[in-house]
Amino acid sequence: MTLTLNRPELIRNGNFINGQWQNGLQNEQYPISNPATDLLFAQATNSTADDAKLAADAAYSAFENWRHQPAKTRSQCLLRWHQLILDNTEDLARILSFEQGKPLIEARGEVTYGASYIDWFASEALRTYGDIIPNVVQGKKLMVVKEPVGVVAAITPWNFPLAMIARKIAPALAAGCTVIAKPAEDTPLTALALVVLAEEAGLPAGVLNIVTSSRDRVSDVVGAWLTDSRVRKITFTGSTAVGKILARESAATLKHLSLELGGNAPFIVFEDADLDAAVEGLVVAKFRNGGQTCVCPNRIFVHDRVYDAFAEKLVARVSSLKVGPWDQEDSQIGPMINDRAIDKIQRHVQDALQHGATLLTGGTRIQNAMATGPNYFAPTVLTNANQNMQLAHDETFGPIAPLFRFNTEEEVINAANDTPFGLAGYFYSNDIKRVWRVSDKMQTGIVGINEGAIASETAPFGGVKESGYGREGSRYGLDDYMDTKYLCQGNL
Ligand code: ADP
Numbered sequence: 321m322t323l324t325l326n327r328p329e330l331i332r333n334g335n336f337i338n339g340q341w342q343n344g345l346q347n348e349q350y351p352i353s354n355p356a357t358d359l360l361f362a363q364a365t366n367s368t369a370d371d372a373k374l375a376a377d378a379a380y381s382a383f384e385n386w387r388h389q390p391a392k393t394r395s396q397c398l399l400r401w402h403q404l405i406l407d408n409t410e411d412l413a414r415i416l417s418f419e420q421g422k423p424l425i426e427a428r429g430e431v432t433y434g435a436s437y438i439d440w441f442a443s444e445a446l447r448t449y450g451d452i453i454p455n456v457v458q459g460k461k462l463m464v465v466k467e468p469v470g471v472v473a474a475i476t477p478w479n480f481p482l483a484m485i486a487r488k489i490a491p492a493l494a495a496g497c498t499v500i501a502k503p504a505e506d507t508p509l510t511a512l513a514l515v516v517l518a519e520e521a522g523l524p525a526g527v528l529n530i531v532t533s534s535r536d537r538v539s540d541v542v543g544a545w546l547t548d549s550r551v552r553k554i555t556f557t558g559s560t561a562v563g564k565i566l567a568r569e570s571a572a573t574l575k576h577l578s579l580e581l582g583g584n585a586p587f588i589v590f591e592d593a594d595l596d597a598a599v600e601g602l603v604v605a606k607f608r609n610g611g612q613t614c615v616c617p618n619r620i621f622v623h624d625r626v627y628d629a630f631a632e633k634l635v636a637r638v639s640s641l642k643v644g645p646w647d648q649e650d651s652q653i654g655p656m657i658n659d660r661a662i663d664k665i666q667r668h669v670q671d672a673l674q675h676g677a678t679l680l681t682g683g684t685r686i687q688n689a690m691a692t693g694p695n696y697f698a699p700t701v702l703t704n705a706n707q708n709m710q711l712a713h714d715e716t717f718g719p720i721a722p723l724f725r726f727n728t729e730e731e732v733i734n735a736a737n738d739t740p741f742g743l744a745g746y747f748y749s750n751d752i753k754r755v756w757r758v759s760d761k762m763q764t765g766i767v768g769i770n771e772g773a774i775a776s777e778t779a780p781f782g783g784v785k786e787s788g789y790g791r792e793g794s795r796y797g798l799d800d801y802m803d804t805k806y807l808c809q810g811n812l
Pocket residue numbers: 475476477478502503504505535538539542543557558559560562563565
């Protein structure tokens with residue numbers, strides 16, 4: 321398996337700080353492996369706290385100039401970057417698939433999806449309106465203006481190496497903030513390639529800076545930003561555990577925080593649902609990216625009356641999914657990111673079986689003519705799932721669909737909400753009154769109603785409860801990167 325690109329120069333392994341590619345002060349690298357083979361194929365800079373500080377210095381120096389650029393200038397920069405990303409879709413998709421493992425067809429989709437946030441915020445940059453407040457006393461004028469919060473640190477996960485970072489950088493730059501970014505250690509190359517294109521788009525030096533590091537160094541690198549009072553916001557997608565560390569450690573300098581954390585998404589199939597549509601919706605939502613997304617259904621609740629019929633249809637559909645490496649055009653599920661991910665999936669399946677689950681399909685690692693590496697796991701359907709199983713409480717982050725049985729609407733809503741998390745929830749029903757009732761009661765930031773594909777740059781993405789706060793995308797997405805300033809002019 322080789323990575324051939326039209327533009328090999330998109331592969332970088334340095335940090336990009338103040339408009340310069342550099343190797344890191346200690347000139348150290350760490351290895352990146354391909355999840356399909358587990359073989360090392362590239363290196364990235366193993367940065368230190370001092371590298372992180374240099375990036376923050378650059379972003380801080382660039383801020384005054386960038387924030388005062390006309391909104392149109394920032395918008396046009398973003399539009400040029402967007403176009404360059406689209407022009408290089410195939411190369412970006414290949415880099416993404418190679419380091420992350422997802423099938424090429426999904427990686428191409430991710431490039432377009434990630435780029436759509438840059439396009440969207442290029443337009444939103446032009447609409448950061450303020451307000452004039454009607455007078456309550458004579459001789460005063462009360463006004464509101466929006467200002468960028470300042471230097472933003474973006475920390476992103478490995479499951480969407482392009483979309484997650486684009487979704488953070490785009491609103492920050494649109495608002496007039498400057499950015500320091502640290503991509504996930506497993507998947508830095510896509511982010512670095514994006515930065516090559518941002519440079520080509522003419523982003524001024526210091527406006528976008530990126531540093532990479534191995535897992536061992538991450539708390540030094542990010543720690544340098546958490547304690548730096550010039551960094552005014554942290555925007556993070558990742559685990560709830562790390563999100564809490566960031567919230568705690570940035571409290572001393574009271575930074576703004578956008579935290580998009582773990583989920584434990586319920587997917588409810590009511591007795592009046594269109595079962596074929598529900599199966600399709602579940603397959604889209606559950607098996608995208610091999611089940612490694614924070615909005616993947618983790619608990620599938622099916623009404624007793626349709627349980628067996630739904631399970632049968634689901635198994636037929638799931639057992640036809642093709643598992644294989646990214647470079648086989650018909651692959652639908654790639655390898656898991658690494659052996660830790662496989663271990664967790666195996667633990668969840670074993671634990672479920674010990675607690676009474678029945679395995680209908682999958683359940684094991686697979687290796688076959690297509691899927692030859694160590695990190696492939698068969699798409700799995702389990703029935704008789706119950707609350708005593710680990711997978712009821714902890715996001716599996718893999719291709720496992722456990723079916724829970726329920727009898728009443730009240731019972732299933734209580735079960736669905738019985739989790740500290742609240743990112744996405746889904747349900748299928750053809751009863752319009754029930755649709756409104758259930759939507760109202762779902763304790764999640766996103767509700768898919770008779771729909772499994774919920775993400776869009778035009779809609780607000782984010783959670784409630786311990787799934788975090790802040791919204792990405794939509795007209796709400798820019799607010800998180802702006803302060804509201806009130807101007808009161810008197811003596812008129
Ligand atoms: P995952 O379990 O999906 O890898 P993490 O929350 O561990 O999710 O990682 C998401 C991002 O957070 C990655 O960029 C990772 O390097 C970073 N990260 C992990 N641990 C820390 C930490 N202690 N401080 C700051 N960032 C961290």
